[in-house]
Amino acid sequence: MTIQRMDNVGIVVEDLPAAVAFFLELGLELEGEAPVGGPAVDRLVGLDGVRCDLAVVRTPDGHGRLELMKFHSPAATAGDPDAPVNALGIRRVMFAVEDIEDVLARLRAHGAEPMGELVRYEDDYRLCYVRGPGGIILALAEKLD
Structure with missing residues (x-):
């Protein structure tokens, strides 16, 4: 390997x-x-x-x-902090979380905003995309029991 x-x-x-x-x-x-x-x-x-x-x-x-x-x-070159999730390049990092609504509330206090809706994906996950500082996109996933 x-x-x-x-x-x-x-x-x-x-x-x-x-x-x-x-x-x-x-x-x-x-x-x-x-x-x-x-x-x-x-x-x-x-x-x-x-x-x-x-x-x-x-x-x-x-x-x-x-x-x-x-x-x-040298100074960082400007990217587009508002680029959509389908822009070329690395666009997001996903984290597994335990209580997605609590995480969203805590991140909002740091300026994060959901990009879309909190959705239920089949019977397996609750998912949400969030834009944080400098346009960083996080995906949050809560596994449902």
Whole structure:
């Protein structure tokens, strides 16, 4: 086998503290924060003069991680924070949650807004898409018993 695991998904954000607070409210745990930069980082990512603050948040089971990055140099390029879910590229991250209505209420306090309706999918799940800080799209899934 060539792949051992998926280590993390990187998300570039404008407001790192707001993004961290959003994901902590969702139930992820802060694994660490650090500034990054220097020649090795420049060579790795193919940019010059990288200065970036990052925070890694992980799921409670320890298997899923997001690397949230705020670039100071070079400045982040603008994407479309209002892009629809069918835009090309990575568009959303899905999380399994226990009480979807409680999670939605807590995330709304951090500026999240549902993109559509909270729906019941067959007899298996309740699902909702939410847009969070900087246009980040989350899908929330509550397994029904």
